[in-house]
Amino acid sequence: MHKTAIGIIGASGYSGVEATHILAAHEKVELRLVTSDRWQGEAVSRRLGTMGAVGQLKYAPLDKSAELARECEVVLLATPAESSLQLVPGLLAAGVRVIDLSGSFRLRNLASYPAFYNFTHSAPELLEQAAYGLPELFRERIPGAKLVANPGCYATACALSVAPLLRAGLLDEGSLIFDAASGTTGAGRKGSEDLSFSEVDEDFRAYRVLRHQHTPEIAQTLAGVAGRTVPLTFTAHLLPLKRGILVTAYGRLRPGATAAEARAALEQAYASCPFLTVEASPDAVNLKGVVGTNRCTVAVAADTTGYDPGRVVVTAAIDNLVKGAAGQAVQNLNLMMGWEETLGLSTLRGFNP
Numbered sequence: 001m002h003k004t005a006i007g008i009i010g011a012s013g014y015s016g017v018e019a020t021h022i023l024a025a026h027e028k029v030e031l032r033l034v035t036s037d038r039w040q041g042e043a044v045s046r047r048l049g050t051m052g053a054v055g056q057l058k059y060a061p062l063d064k065s066a067e068l069a070r071e072c073e074v075v076l077l078a079t080p081a082e083s084s085l086q087l088v089p090g091l092l093a094a095g096v097r098v099i100d101l102s103g104s105f106r107l108r109n110l111a112s113y114p115a116f117y118n119f120t121h122s123a124p125e126l127l128e129q130a131a132y133g134l135p136e137l138f139r140e141r142i143p144g145a146k147l148v149a150n151p152g153c154y155a156t157a158c159a160l161s162v163a164p165l166l167r168a169g170l171l172d173e174g175s176l177i178f179d180a181a182s183g184t185t186g187a188g189r190k191g192s193e194d195l196s197f198s199e200v201d202e203d204f205r206a207y208r209v210l211r212h213q214h215t216p217e218i219a220q221t222l223a224g225v226a227g228r229t230v231p232l233t234f235t236a237h238l239l240p241l242k243r244g245i246l247v248t249a250y251g252r253l254r255p256g257a258t259a260a261e262a263r264a265a266l267e268q269a270y271a272s273c274p275f276l277t278v279e280a281s282p283d284a285v286n287l288k289g290v291v292g293t294n295r296c297t298v299a300v301a302a303d304t305t306g307y308d309p310g311r312v313v314v315t316a317a318i319d320n321l322v323k324g325a326a327g328q329a330v331q332n333l334n335l336m337m338g339w340e341e342t343l344g345l346s347t348l349r350g351f352n353p
């Protein structure tokens, strides 16, 4: 059977390693290229275990990425945003299709880059070309895309929690609040004092409050589904765990809308989405149900206590490295290539039997 040549640039990072595992077992893929400076010259099997034929592949240095990637039909960039920004124009010019896991092609508003990513965008003409790779909400542009901007991990969970309610016109025009918590792999492999074991273990705190880079991304997605600006506050928290994101979203039902309609909106929106599960109650949405898988679980409840009439709460959970990064990238790859959406992703095993 013909296999499609794929490369992973930034293969030694947390999401690059996750992508290597998934693609090594993908029946339609030949993993042709993995690049990393820290592991250059070493075989994949030395770092990740035997992994069949892929185990023999050696990590190439990052500065050879652009040249070697020309042998690939599609390349996943699991690199920091600035590195992706440098690499993407050349790869596209060489006819290579790209799935970028970083934030460098997600935002339409150019001013958001200096404000939230600390750089001025050097390839603004490519932003319009990039398909935002959140298949459950924006499936149409992915199959024909040359460049897919894979969504951020928090942005994935936040958007999937409330988008169906906004699309169905069930929420009022007041602001939405997203409280989200992530495991530490969300910050990547590079170390910092704040992320050291002694600082993180047995602690819990918010970070980058009112200046997190996923705020404009969530706002862009919600405006896309609601057809209006959606005011929002997003707060990220660091969990003393390795993987997983749980978001709790707070909004208000518009007068006359009911909890049953909100639940039906989630169920209808996600009925044909293989990785989305609507749980009976927000209490049933947890990290154990999703970690190690490409799933996203969601559930909604509305206030019945009378203490806050109209209040609606939605929870959503994902694995930040799978549905929040490498798994979603492979889901997008499957759609770009016209393959079954779940290929390589349906047998991933989480904690639950």
Ligand SMILES: NC(=O)C1=CN([C@@H]2O[C@H](COP(=O)(O)OP(=O)(O)OC[C@H]3O[C@@H](n4cnc5c(N)ncnc54)[C@H](OP(=O)(O)O)[C@@H]3O)[C@@H](O)[C@H]2O)C=CC1
Binding pocket: 009, 010, 011, 012, 013, 014, 015, 016, 035, 036, 037, 038, 039, 062, 077, 078, 079, 080, 081, 083, 101, 102, 103, 151, 152, 153, 185, 186, 187, 188, 189, 190, 320, 321, 324, 325
């Ligand atoms: N971790 C997560 O949960 C998520 C991450 N993302 C995004 O995906 C991308 C990869 O993230 P993640 O896997 O966490 O990152 P890591 O920090 O774990 O890994 C970064 C990778 O990029 C390579 N790299 C290339 N250029 C540079 C550079 N200038 N500085 C540092 N590393 C470089 C590194 O190679 P080497 O060191 O071997 O040379 C390494 O393989 C990022 O843009 C991130 O924002 C998106 C969603 C979720």
Ligand SMILES: CC(=O)N[C@@H](CCC(=O)OP(=O)(O)O)C(=O)O
Binding pocket: 081, 101, 102, 103, 151, 152, 153, 154, 182, 183, 184, 185, 186, 187, 188, 213, 214, 236, 238
């Ligand atoms: C725990 C933790 O630090 N998580 C990261 C999320 C990484 C991500 O998705 O960021 P990009 O938009 O740069 O791709 C953060 O909050 O920045």
